[in-house]
Amino acid sequence: MGIVLGLCSIAYAWAVITAPIDSMQGIIQKILYVHPPLAYGAYLGFAITGVAGIIFLGRGREDMDRLAIASAEVGVIFCTLMLITGPIWARGTWGVWWSWDARLTVTLLLWFVYLAYLLLRSFSGPSPRTARFAAIYGVLGLVLIPLNYYVIELFGSRSMHPENLQGGSLGDGMGLPFLLGNITLALAFFYLVFLRWEVEAQRTVAGEGSSAR
Amino acid sequence: MNVALAILWKDLISEWRARDRVVAMLIFSILMAVVFHFALPGRRPEELQALTPGLLWTAYIFAALLGLNRSLALELDNDALAGLALAPGNRGWIFLGKATANWILISLVQAVTALIFAIFYRVDLAPALPGLALVVGLGTVGICAAGTLLATMAVRTGFREVLLPVLLLPALFPVLAGAVEGSLAAVQGVSIPFESLQLLIVVDGVYLVVAFLGFDYVLDE
Numbered sequence: 001m002g003i004v005l006g007l008c009s010i011a012y013a014w015a016v017i018t019a020p021i022d023s024m025q026g027i028i029q030k031i032l033y034v035h036p037p038l039a040y041g042a043y044l045g046f047a048i049t050g051v052a053g054i055i056f057l058g059r060g061r062e063d064m065d066r067l068a069i070a071s072a073e074v075g076v077i078f079c080t081l082m083l084i085t086g087p088i089w090a091r092g093t094w095g096v097w098w099s100w101d102a103r104l105t106v107t108l109l110l111w112f113v114y115l116a117y118l119l120l121r122s123f124s125g126p127s128p129r130t131a132r133f134a135a136i137y138g139v140l141g142l143v144l145i146p147l148n149y150y151v152i153e154l155f156g157s158r159s160m161h162p163e164n165l166q167g168g169s170l171g172d173g174m175g176l177p178f179l180l181g182n183i184t185l186a187l188a189f190f191y192l193v194f195l196r197w198e199v200e201a202q203r204t205v206a207g208e209g210s211s212a213r
Numbered sequence: 214m215n216v217a218l219a220i221l222w223k224d225l226i227s228e229w230r231a232r233d234r235v236v237a238m239l240i241f242s243i244l245m246a247v248v249f250h251f252a253l254p255g256r257r258p259e260e261l262q263a264l265t266p267g268l269l270w271t272a273y274i275f276a277a278l279l280g281l282n283r284s285l286a287l288e289l290d291n292d293a294l295a296g297l298a299l300a301p302g303n304r305g306w307i308f309l310g311k312a313t314a315n316w317i318l319i320s321l322v323q324a325v326t327a328l329i330f331a332i333f334y335r336v337d338l339a340p341a342l343p344g345l346a347l348v349v350g351l352g353t354v355g356i357c358a359a360g361t362l363l364a365t366m367a368v369r370t371g372f373r374e375v376l377l378p379v380l381l382l383p384a385l386f387p388v389l390a391g392a393v394e395g396s397l398a399a400v401q402g403v404s405i406p407f408e409s410l411q412l413l414i415v416v417d418g419v420y421l422v423v424a425f426l427g428f429d430y431v432l433d434e
Contacts, residue, residue: 057430109383109386110383112379112382112383113383113384115379116379116380116383119372119376119379120366120370120376120380123370123371123372123376124369124370124371125371129369129433130370132430132431132433133366133370133431135430136362136366136427136430136431137363137366137380139423139427140359140362140363140384140423140427143419143423144383144384144386144387147387147415147416147419148386148387150387150412150415151386151387151390151391151412154408154411154412155390155394155408
């Protein structure tokens with residue numbers, strides 16, 4: 001999987017370099033090939049954390065708890081990178097680093113939720129209790145995603161993000177690098193989660209895992 | 214259900230005997246009102262009136278954090294929390310008892326705080342009172358539901374009380390959004406937007422259900 005990811009990265013880098021420069025936004029528009037794929041990774045990571053937590057609570061499966069850690073950590077990394085690339089792009093096109101736009105606000109809050117999740121884990125030390133606490137907090141985070149979107153829907157906050165990004169809305173020659181970006185970063189996401197999951201499993205074997213008794 | 218009432222009664226009695234939590238929250242809230250005076254210097258009274266609901270909720274949230282932490286930290290003495298976990302029946306009722314006690318105590322503090330803010334910032338609260346009470350009451354249900362659950366976790370981590378704000382504040386965004394909007398309308402004398410009440414009720418319901426069910430795993434010894 002690592003080799004595939006390496007090959008994809010090369011193709012992705014090449015595609016982004018050779019992609020046409022946007023006539024309106026200039027070179028900064030190339031963040032497009034990184035930013036939305038990072039967002040998908042972040043949301044996917046948070047969703048997996050919540051669902052794995054539920055399965056862990058319901059069935060007592062410790063491997064699910066380890067998966068929750070892995071996807072929360074990778075999700076936070078993706079979310080952090082998204083929150084870094086976003087303002088850079090925003091400064092270039094909207095003229096401001098930050099706006100309290102619906103999607104920005106929700107994503108920032110989710111980032112805090114999962115940072116808190118990781119803090120909760122690291123402050124309580126490895127124990128079955130920590131695993132349960134984290135799982136409950138992960139469920140709360142999962143509930144917060146639709147709840148936050150509901151708030152924004154209700155108060156009709158405007159968003160500067162395009163409502164849906166379809167292939168057709170991209171200019172000529174931009175579709176392929178965007179597609180490659182999505183594939184590569186999705187691969188990177190799953191690869192990182194898998195590696196982290198393995199590490200946690202090894203730790204459990206070594207008797208220092210987060211959910212080890 | 215009896216368990217919930219017993220816990221509620223126990224919490225109210227012990228607070229009545231010690232009177233430390235309510236007093237601490239109250240002094241803190243009044244201090245917040247003074248802090249805001251220095252944080253927003255040179256504002257005209259009309260400007261401050263428009264800001265008051267937001268300031269009020271800021272004080273409410275932080276005072277609530279104080280009270281919630283204390284409410285669960287108390288149970289750590291003599292391993293009382295472990296004792297509660299051994300009580301027969303659904304642990305959700307224990308949550309409900311504690312959350313209700315917190316709601317009553319925090320509401321009491323909030324009522325006095327509102328009075329203090331009204332005096333300091335010259336807001337006429339009398340006509341806004343029923344609407345404001347409704348919004349604050351509903352908002353506080355959400356705070357107490359999520360707060361009681363998360364405080365039960367936080368006080369038993371290595372970081373104890375410090376962790377609760379980090380855990381709770383991100384979860385309070387929907388509550389704040391609805392509550393500040395509703396309080397602003399109440400203070401300005403217009404009818405409270407239905408969206409705020411709807412949002413608060415939905416959030417309260419969701420948090421109550423999550424906390425009621427989740428408390429079983431949080432209290433598990």
